[in-house]
Amino acid sequence: MPEDKAAPAPRYHHGDLRNALLEAGRVLLEEGGPTALSIREIARRVGVSAPAAYHHFSxxxxxxxxxxxxxxxxxxxxxxxxxxxxxxxxxxxxxxxxxxxxxxxxxxxxxxxxxxxxxxxxxxxxxxxxxxxxxxxxxxxxxxxxxxxxxxxxxxxxxxxxxxxxxxxxxxxxxxxxxxxxxxxxxxxxxxxxxxxxxxxxx
Incomplete structure (x- = not known):
């Protein structure tokens, strides 16, 4: 029996990716504090690749x-x-x-x-x-x-x-x-x- 996999992140559809990334980061902050921040996880929650986040943040x-x-x-x-x-x-x-x-x-x-x-x-x-x-x-x-x-x-x-x-x-x-x-x-x-x-x- 195949093992369960985490549900995929929703795909990003609207035009303000920078704001969407910040909103996802804010949710992470309240879930786990500043140490929980991760570009990979922020991008995953928005439904984009980590490299896409680097178009908006260094x-x-x-x-x-x-x-x-x-x-x-x-x-x-x-x-x-x-x-x-x-x-x-x-x-x-x-x-x-x-x-x-x-x-x-x-x-x-x-x-x-x-x-x-x-x-x-x-x-x-x-x-x-x-x-x-x-x-x-x-x-x-x-x-x-x-x-x-x-x-x-x-x-x-x-x-x-x-x-x-x-x-x-x-x-x-x-x-x-x-x-x-x-x-x-x-x-x-x-x-x-x-x-x-x-x-x-x-x-």
Whole structure:
């Protein structure tokens, strides 16, 4: 009796192969993290040969950078549209940041270089997109702090949200806990440690 063989990958039919390859890479990221990325497997899932992928990407590092670009753009947009009042509330931005990481753990890890530190360190696009996301965090502080304090406060907030995000996606919290309530409580507490105008607090 012949042994079962894996079902063939669906054949590629539409015109945007680059986007299809990135979408397949993103699925792989969420299935197995950055180490799961493979040009051969990405191409197989799209239904093309590996050489066909090289018409759009110079190699796996190039695919990883393109995926990270998408991730940072989505992260910045999610923070940008988070609700804030005229006083510049901080907690909704932090919730949006951590929510993105929780929704896209594999992509989030990749964005900060997991498995691709050398490629990302040398890429100006990644540095620019990280700066753009950092700028969204800083923008919420402009209504609360004097200009000379914004940089330090933004770094504090980024460190806090990045750390919370990693703890969440690593499963380091009680699985029975209300994650959203816990994140909100930590972010409120962090706001009390920042200089404020009047009675303003991060909520």
């Amino acid at each position: 190699g796996l590092d190039d695919i990883a950078v393109a995926l990270a670009e998408r991730g940072f753009a989505e992260l910045a947009e999610r923070m940008r549209v988070a609700p804030r009042n005229a006083r510049g509330q901080l907690a909704p931005t932090g919730m949006a940041y951590i929510g993105f990481a929780r929704d896209n753990p594999g992509l989030y890890r990749l964005m900060f270089g997991e498995g691709f530190h050398t490629a990302f360190a040398a890429d100006d696009r990644i540095r620019s997109l990280r700066s753009a996301a950092y700028g969204v965090l800083k923008s919420g502080l402009s209504k609360r702090l004097p200009p000379e304090e914004i940089g330090t406060a933004a770094l504090f907030l980024w460190s806090l949200t990045h750390g919370l995000a990693l703890l969440m996606i690593d499963g380091q919290f009680d699985p029975g806990a209300d994650a959203d309530a816990l994140i909100a409580a930590v972010l409120r507490l962090s706001g009390k440690g920042l200089p404020t105008s009047g009675n303003d607090h991060a909520q």
